[in-house]
Amino acid sequence: MDPSALLDRYRLGERSFLEVKLLEAELIHVDLSGADFSGADLRQSRLGRTNFHRARLAAADLSEALLWGTDLSDADLSRALLREADLSGAKLVGTLLEGANLCKAIVGGANLTSANLSNAILFEADLRPTSDQRTDLGSANLSGADLSYAKLNGALLCRANLEGAKLCRASLGTIHYAEKLATDLSEVNLRNADLSYADLSGAILRKADLSGADLTGTILTEADLAGAIWPDGSRRH
Helix, strand or coil: CCHHHHHHHHHCCCCECCCCECCCCECCCCECCCCECCCCECCCCECCCCECCCCECCCCECCCCECCCCECCCCECCCCECCCCECCCCECCCCECCCCECCCCECCCCECCCCECCCCECCCCECCCCCCCCCECCCCECCCCECCCCECCCCECCCCECCCCECCCCECCCEEECEEECCECCCCECCCCECCCCECCCCECCCCECCCCECCCCECCCCECCCCECCCCCECC
16 A cells, blocks of 8 residues: 555544555654554554554564654554564553564663563564663563563663563673663562573662572672572572
């Protein structure tokens, strides 16, 4: 479908665009809130600062799409393909990303508070801060997510649920980006998580629950573990 034709139909009240093909389309800074793009092909499309609030993009293919600053709050992106997509500074508050594939995606500076990323694939994803804001995953559900080799330096993960998540060789250490930014994992749920060979140097893990977590080779140099529950169930003081 031609992007201009889609916008005309949206303005006339149409909201269903299931499995529409918009490969390499340009839809920048437009309002598509509440539209249904389930199963759509949006590969390599330029969708920066577009309003997808409460839109449905379930199982949509957004691989290599440009979504910087895009409003995807409360949208349904379950099982969506976001491989190598650029989500820098995107608004993903309360977004459903269950089972989504964000392998090698750029998510720096995005707001993912209370988002559901359970069983999502974030292998080698880059979630480091941008020049003006930190990536916020506060209270997000990342249970069972694959964050192996992901770059989470300086991210905010306070009270996030990472139970059973894969963080093998992930980078969660302090980052020096204009200023010293420690990764905030305070009160996070890391029960049974795989943190083998992950870098948590200087991270804030106050009151974190690491019960049953795999800490084989994990780097915890200068990490703040006050009140944290250790893998064997003991509490750090």
